[in-house]
Amino acid sequence: MTSTKTLCPYCGVGCGLEVSPTKSKKAPADSDWTVRGDRAHPSSQGMVCVKGATIAEAIDKNRLLYPLMRASLDEPFRRVSWEEALTAIADRIRHVVATQGPEAVCMYGSGQLQTEDYYTAQKLLKGCLGTNNFDANSRLCMSSAVAAYIQSFGSDGPPPCYDDLENTDCAFLIGTNTAECHPIVFNRLRKYHRKKRGKVKLIVVDPRRTETAKDADLHLAIRPGTDITLMNGIAHILLRQRWIDAMFIDEATKDFQAYAEVIRHYPPERVAEVCGITVKDLEEAARWWGLSKSVLSLWSMGINQSSEGTAKARTLINLHLMTGQIGKPGAGPFSLTGQPNAMGGREAGGLAHILPGYRLVKNPEHRRAVEQAWQLPAGSISPTPGLAAWDMMVGLEQGAVGLFWVAATNPAVSMPDIERTKAALRRSPFTVYQDAYYPTETAEYAHVLLPAAQWGEKTGIMTNSERTVTLCPAFQPRPGETRADWEIFAEVGRRLGFEQQFAWQSAAEVYDEFVQLTAGRVCDMTGLSHDRLAAGPIQWPCPQQETAQTAWNKYDKRLYADHHFPTPNGRANFAAFHEGGLAELPDTDFPFVLTNGRLYGHWHTQTRTGRIDKIRKMHPEPLLEMNPLDAQRLQLQSGDWVEVRSRRGAACLKLLVTQYIRKGVLFIPMHWGALWADQAECNALTHAAVCPISLQPELKASAVAVVPLTAEMRVAVMSGEQHDLGLVGVARDQ
Ligand code: SF4
16 A cells, blocks of 8 residues: 555644555554655655654544443443434434524534534534534634734734745744744744854743743743733834834835834833843844844744733734735744644634634625525524633533534643533533544543544545645544544534535535635635645645646735735734733732643643653653742752642642743643543633633633642642642742
8 A cells, every 4th residue: 555645633833744554564563554754745844743753653542433322421321323323413403402592502623623524513503503603622722813813914814834934034933832832843943043043033932941942042031921011112112213114004004103102102121121021132132123134923822822812913913014024035923823724724614703714703795605605595694703612611601501512622621720611511411522532531521422533534624824735635444433523513414404505425525615615715725626635735825727836926825925905995904902911910829820831742632642652751741840949939849749729729740940931930731631640730720711802711821829748748639638738839020
């Protein structure tokens, strides 16, 4: 059998992989499949990180193979047929719609879904059932970037591409540990930066000296929550020094004067003091931004996961607009997506406020276009955005949700305020959980478990962060009775009476229908199909008449190269924001700011990577990072056990004392749920305050206290015994 070219199913970098049968005579081989980087893939050029390289080892482990059901959560599951499971789901949907209305049906999906899965779910929920209650874990990941792009440019869609990593004069990385979270993007940048040492500047903004910050020419270790102040301070200097592009501002933007009025209030001395950095470093950052021919900014969760995430992302975009750093090689604001097909989800309308083809639920023309394409009566799609991720938990708490359907994600680990989340999940009258793996933490809260075929077992499309679309063909038979996610959604649709809407015979047909809804939109993909993508990945926009080569030439691989934006007046919008600060400030009871993030080897809630030996050995346990000054004051050292407490819960972790984190700030990796470690859940501590625009929760910052644990106390904590340890802390870094 020959090799299969596909895409890595982990992060949004979207590296091309080549999978072939294992020939090694070593016994036992780690997997039947050998994976290597696809040198022909334009995004990754043959590179892969440890996750992509080991992915095949997780394919066959701990799979959910058959549908399972139970009447209540305290009963064991029993194996059932697909017929019984699907009949129960369709009956339940009919019952909930009849008794509570369509708004009581919710689906929570994932950037792990392929575009065909996403699209089919939108048609079922938003079109046929008439509720926009489809949201995805992308809400926790990059919905602030989506909102910022839409508000600033008139449309979603990251303007730059990965080639800009090797064409920039200044890379500005804020709120992103790219080296660990998007390793191959950082590999490309790091190689180029080292080759051009001294000529290309790398600025990293992060309260931690991360693997990314270690490569920086300038590391701005700002206080958590001061990003807007920092960026307004840079803008202040750019304006004062006239390092701006007046012609671009004049011809291609709107509302610069209102913005200039706000940044006037951010002189360097004040900004440096608020951010906890030196004036010299601030001025250096502004000088490099202002005098570089091209500036590329990268950002991810450190900006997006904030109660002012949209404001932060727009403030970063403002810097690009005032300096004309967009639509040209090596320039532009580039949000890195967390998941392999979060971009495809955005294209297919996979959030509660959007529709396929970068359309908005609230826009009547957009709704009508989609209704016509779906051959549904006018008014079928509700004009009201559906429940966002956290709102679904609140809906469960309040008894407003009659059916909760989860696909390809693990909310019992990844949602904020996890004890409250679990209590909400326990209240669900009927939860369908569709996943490839079993057990997971969320399975504990399900009434119906549906076995999903995963990467390598179904054919579908994924789009990576730079808008490159890749066909991911099936290369091995589906195990047990697993089915593709889109097939499950379509079958339920047919059982609800929508035979015409779900008459497809293949994923290729689903994709053909979807791309028609992108015609004339920023994300025009009408030139794409499974057949065409079988020859190799293609970046959008790619209208029907374009070949891959002419599309790239015409669009220069970047959006907005012509400085025309899809707003009503064709101009990009400035927006002026003052700093709002953290939603939960540290105080005397909870004196530390806790932040969290990924480690290089692990992925999300370990559903796959927890089952790969090499990665488990690489990161055997979660550690709490603390600055030496804080540790000294608490008389703690590396290896000591501590309890971290917030207003919502506690976690018990081993300490790592490191100078790579700011005084007053702590860090926990976000990967460990109840299945993988005892009482080390990061989200036991986080809160659910959201950005009012994007509705993305502020997972990145919570106020916590630290309690040293003796051996006896640790035994008591782990056994769940009541204990009163008293709170010990240090004052916040002022
Ligand atoms: S960088 Fe991301 S897409 Fe590339 S191999 Fe690693 S996990 Fe996969």
